[in-house]
Amino acid sequence: MDSLADPTSTPFEALPSAGDEAEPRSFLDRLFDRGHLVRTGIDGLYGRGGDFESVVEALDALVSRLGAADGAERIRFPPGMSRPAFERSGYLKGFPNLAGTVHSFCGDEAAHARLLACVEAGKDWTEDQACTDIVLTPAACYPLYPVAAARGPLPAEGLLFDLQSYCFRHEPSVEPTRMQMFRMREYVRMGSPEQVLAFREVWLERGTAMMRDLGLPLAVDPANDPFFGRAGRMLANNQRMQGLKFELNVPVNSTEQPTACLSFNYHQDHFGSTWEIGQADGAVAHTACVGFGLERITLALLRHHGLDLAAWPADVRKQLWG
Amino acid sequence: MDSLADPTSTPFEALPSAGDEAEPRSFLDRLFDRGHLVRTGIDGLYGRGGDFESVVEALDALVSRLGAADGAERIRFPPGMSRPAFERSGYLKGFPNLAGTVHSFCGDEAAHARLLACVEAGKDWTEDQACTDIVLTPAACYPLYPVAAARGPLPAEGLLFDLQSYCFRHEPSVEPTRMQMFRMREYVRMGSPEQVLAFREVWLERGTAMMRDLGLPLAVDPANDPFFGRAGRMLANNQRMQGLKFELNVPVNSTEQPTACLSFNYHQDHFGSTWEIGQADGAVAHTACVGFGLERITLALLRHHGLDLAAWPADVRKQLWG
Numbered sequence: 001m002d003s004l005a006d007p008t009s010t011p012f013e014a015l016p017s018a019g020d021e022a023e024p025r026s027f028l029d030r031l032f033d034r035g036h037l038v039r040t041g042i043d044g045l046y047g048r049g050g051d052f053e054s055v056v057e058a059l060d061a062l063v064s065r066l067g068a069a070d071g072a073e074r075i076r077f078p079p080g081m082s083r084p085a086f087e088r089s090g091y092l093k094g095f096p097n098l099a100g101t102v103h104s105f106c107g108d109e110a111a112h113a114r115l116l117a118c119v120e121a122g123k124d125w126t127e128d129q130a131c132t133d134i135v136l137t138p139a140a141c142y143p144l145y146p147v148a149a150a151r152g153p154l155p156a157e158g159l160l161f162d163l164q165s166y167c168f169r170h171e172p173s174v175e176p177t178r179m180q181m182f183r184m185r186e187y188v189r190m191g192s193p194e195q196v197l198a199f200r201e202v203w204l205e206r207g208t209a210m211m212r213d214l215g216l217p218l219a220v221d222p223a224n225d226p227f228f229g230r231a232g233r234m235l236a237n238n239q240r241m242q243g244l245k246f247e248l249n250v251p252v253n254s255t256e257q258p259t260a261c262l263s264f265n266y267h268q269d270h271f272g273s274t275w276e277i278g279q280a281d282g283a284v285a286h287t288a289c290v291g292f293g294l295e296r297i298t299l300a301l302l303r304h305h306g307l308d309l310a311a312w313p314a315d316v317r318k319q320l321w322g
Numbered sequence: 323m324d325s326l327a328d329p330t331s332t333p334f335e336a337l338p339s340a341g342d343e344a345e346p347r348s349f350l351d352r353l354f355d356r357g358h359l360v361r362t363g364i365d366g367l368y369g370r371g372g373d374f375e376s377v378v379e380a381l382d383a384l385v386s387r388l389g390a391a392d393g394a395e396r397i398r399f400p401p402g403m404s405r406p407a408f409e410r411s412g413y414l415k416g417f418p419n420l421a422g423t424v425h426s427f428c429g430d431e432a433a434h435a436r437l438l439a440c441v442e443a444g445k446d447w448t449e450d451q452a453c454t455d456i457v458l459t460p461a462a463c464y465p466l467y468p469v470a471a472a473r474g475p476l477p478a479e480g481l482l483f484d485l486q487s488y489c490f491r492h493e494p495s496v497e498p499t500r501m502q503m504f505r506m507r508e509y510v511r512m513g514s515p516e517q518v519l520a521f522r523e524v525w526l527e528r529g530t531a532m533m534r535d536l537g538l539p540l541a542v543d544p545a546n547d548p549f550f551g552r553a554g555r556m557l558a559n560n561q562r563m564q565g566l567k568f569e570l571n572v573p574v575n576s577t578e579q580p581t582a583c584l585s586f587n588y589h590q591d592h593f594g595s596t597w598e599i600g601q602a603d604g605a606v607a608h609t610a611c612v613g614f615g616l617e618r619i620t621l622a623l624l625r626h627h628g629l630d631l632a633a634w635p636a637d638v639r640k641q642l643w644g
Binding site: 082 | 363369409419421427428446469502503
């Protein structure tokens with residue numbers, strides 16, 4: 001994998017101080033103090049202030065500019081996807097603990113009275129909630145594969161899609177970069193192994209250059225998804241050994257555990273087989289995606305350039321706002 | 323309520339044809355055909371094509387321009403909110419059937435094996451899903467009230483917020499304007515009754531002018547929320563009689579049942595009491611909001627001006643894209 005964009009194991013320098021040394025506050029608390037994030041009482045679930053959101057929007061637009069020449073088809077899915085599609089996707093094999101199913105009340109007026117009595121008494125009122133046809137989107141590309149499959153075999157040049165959506169992962173945490181609900185921008189490529197690997201290589205270079213131009217220290221490292229359980233550890237090792245996943249890491253909350261801000265994933269024929277997506281020549285389609293964690297990159301910028309956007313380096317502001 | 327912006331009961335003219343008369347297709351099918359919406363297999367849950375999304379974005383920006391001079395505080399909440407806050411909000415009293423709770427798997431590896439066996443066999447695998455601390459946001463302003471309450475009494479001039487989020491309502495439907503997941507833009511005013519009623523009046527005028535400038539036929543009508551059950555009918559009648567809710571209706575899927583594209587709501591002291599939000603003088607705060615259904619307005623534009631954005635009237639395009 002020596003063609004990969006400059007992987008490095010150089011240790012990161014110490015992070016900028018998280019504030020007044022005499023009265024240390026966590027990075028998360030400082031984000032609350034400045035109104036960049038807004039408390040909801042739930043770990044990993046936050047409102048975003050106006051400045052924070054303006055950075056997310058600028059990053060989203062920057063990624064669009066970087067990919068503009070490629071002519072990707074733009075689709076925006078809502079934050080939930082079809083449950084039958086989710087079941088078929090295989091997500092439950094690897095990450096059952098992260099998924100979020102949507103449940104609703106389907107009872108009559110008597111059941112409603114019981115529900116309200118439970119709420120009033122502080123008891124569990126959710127027992128009668130029934131699972132709907134909707135599951136929260138775990139990654140922006142999951143709703144895409146059945147859509148692509150329904151179109152029939154890929155054209156010879158393959159397909160390229162541009163996605164962005166809110167995603168959900170059930171992992172409550174006070175680590176500000178580990179949110180339960182966050183936005184993921186993605187480009188997804190479908191085609192031959194050569195086509196999708198070339199796509200991944202291009203975005204490894206573009207993504208690395210983008211983050212350098214934003215003044216962020218980074219390392220590109222082999223990585224694995226957080227597969228569940230003991231069997232999951234084998235899957236993770238396999239993924240890492242085969243070089244299927246790389247992450248672009250930036251120290252945000254710590255230098256020892258930097259944050260994956262971009263990820264570059266080669267799925268081989270996993271989704272092509274699962275959804276019966278064929279190449280033009282009849283072979284099973286391969287797929288790859290590049291994902292941008294919009295909140296994570298925003299948090300990296302706030303950590304390295306400070307909480308006052310107006311004081312960010314001029315060249316960083318120029319990258320974002322022209 | 324004669325100061326309200328020109329309510330009218332004039333019958334709407336017939337809607338433009340939904341396509342080739344020789345081979346009629348529903349409006350929803352035509353939206354799929356043109357790629358404005360993307361099928362997921364679930365009624366009311368759709369992907370949005372690039373053109374559709376560009377209209378949503380332009381409308382969002384247009385609403386921002388209309389409200390820019392007011393200096394609203396911008397907050398963007400994710401599509402889920404705190405369950406304790408949701409329980410306290412009172413939403414379950416009125417609309418238990420529309421809410422969506424988020425559930426997750428919390429079991430061990432043995433439970434995971436059972437779950438996968440159920441998925442494989444096509445049986446219900448969701449029984450062991452446990453309710454998380456997150457409920458899908460039912461309306462953009464619901465996560466806001468506890469945030470405002472935590473700040474203490476309102477300043478003398480009250481507060482004004484600018485919100486937008488994906489919302490969820492469990493009402494599967496093939497009516498394209500009745501989606502289960504959709505975006506609502508809102509301004510929310512908190513203060514004295516006079517302050518919040520003046521806010522509502524201003525936005526009734528601005529919203530009506532905006533929709534007229536977009537070339538859409540409209541009526542402003544008294545309305546009520548879809549409260550659940552028999553007790554709910556009394557609440558609905560009361561709301562309508564007191565003039566607490568008005569909707570700006572546009573025929574989209576039918577002339578007989580036009581679509582509420584904007585809504586103007588005076589909550590009196592409902593949220594102020596629920597969340598103990600006080601005015602500067604110690605009285606309970608009143609609140610009001612104006613909500614813009616971004617997908618609904620987009621669908622109204624597509625229905626009235628056609629599915630080809632480039633062929634929309636020049637003055638409509640100018641309103642949206644300058």
